[in-house]
Amino acid sequence: MPPRAAPPANTRFDNVDLPSLPRQPRVVLIGGTGRVGSSTASNLKRLVPDAELILGSRTTETFDAAMERRPELAGSKHARLDIDDLPTIERAIDGADLVVHTAGPFQRKGECSVLRAAIRQKVPYLDVCDDTAYSKMARGMADEAAAAGVPAITTAGIFPGVSNVMAAYMIEKNRTEGKNSAPDRVLYSYYTAGTGGAGPTILETTLLLAGEDVVAYKDGNATTLPPVSNRRSVDFGRAVGKKGVYLYPLPEVASGHEIFGTPNISARFGTDPAPWNWGMVLVSKIVPKSVLQDPKATKGLAKLLDPLVRAVDALVGEKVAMLVEVEYGEKVAAGLFVHEKLSESVGASTAAFAACMLAGQTQPGVWFPEQAEGIPSRELLLKLASHGAKQILLNKSPFQISTDPIQLGIGIYIE
8 A cells, every 4th residue: 555645734824914903902801711711812912912901700819810820911901790780891891992702601691791781882892602592692783783883793713603714715715616606515513522621611501502402404494403413423634533423503503504595504513532422412312401401500510520521621632623514516615623722722713803803804783703794804814713723624625634545546545
């Protein structure tokens, strides 16, 4: 057998740089002392060194812990606030150039309080929402935001967020090659090793998602399916390998169907070790929905499981991978993103959206990440978001990112 070919080189975005900012921006991060918020702040400090960062949380103790955990954030300020208390939010963001909402989970929320405060204070807004109902509620405030001249982006983390932009990038590239119609199918597949070091919030979110029915689209029609079901084996390439992923109710399905006009679209997620997935399947089937839809109950369960989760995380690492497949008939354009640490990658991804917004790229209104009105320069966003990534491949044929070589003939192999 001849030697295996080298893996394809990462996608490069040459001559794409962040425009210079007109002045020192002031950025308030709601939930900024948490793992996602502090990672976002750290990465934003790297991208915009002159930024004045205000980390918002309920207590000074969490701020002190974040400063100890991330010494690179020295000089950041603290704002004491509560996301359920609109006046405290309005006071904290008064005069800011951007507010970034990272205080999840977003499931079962009846009000977009931070977005409403941002519109009242005329402050640009960004969130890392991963809930369909919340994202639709935020999108429903688009006219109000536009009338106030406020640019806003919802669901702008790593997944959803960067994954949406990956899909939009590949769809745009295929359109420039003469394919002007909507893709026949878009498949989002996600993997994390354990919780990716993101802390108990990701487990709490997963439990809440396990209590919601999945809405996927088949032949243009919404189809309701059980959560954590319809396992699919996905090849995430040599860096990760083949993993089982399961249907989850994620907002990029609804937004992709709306924005791309895609008749077939779904999103799946899986983790290591495999028994965690089996456990989530059982949880979704056995635990009453009334419990899984109760934020207090899921928070308590996540806290109870936290020591076990951290022990497992220490064994399996923090890797994250995203595979986005865009199908036009028999042609498939694939995009792969792999990073060794979810806890850092989610911060780099969110900070990339924040930097683009600070550069004035986003139009007034509330947008999903895949909409050009929110992020017109997809190359810039992907370049910034891929900081530290092990792999980022876009618009490739599936065989170019697969784990195993394909034999075309005697002695001829491709990968």
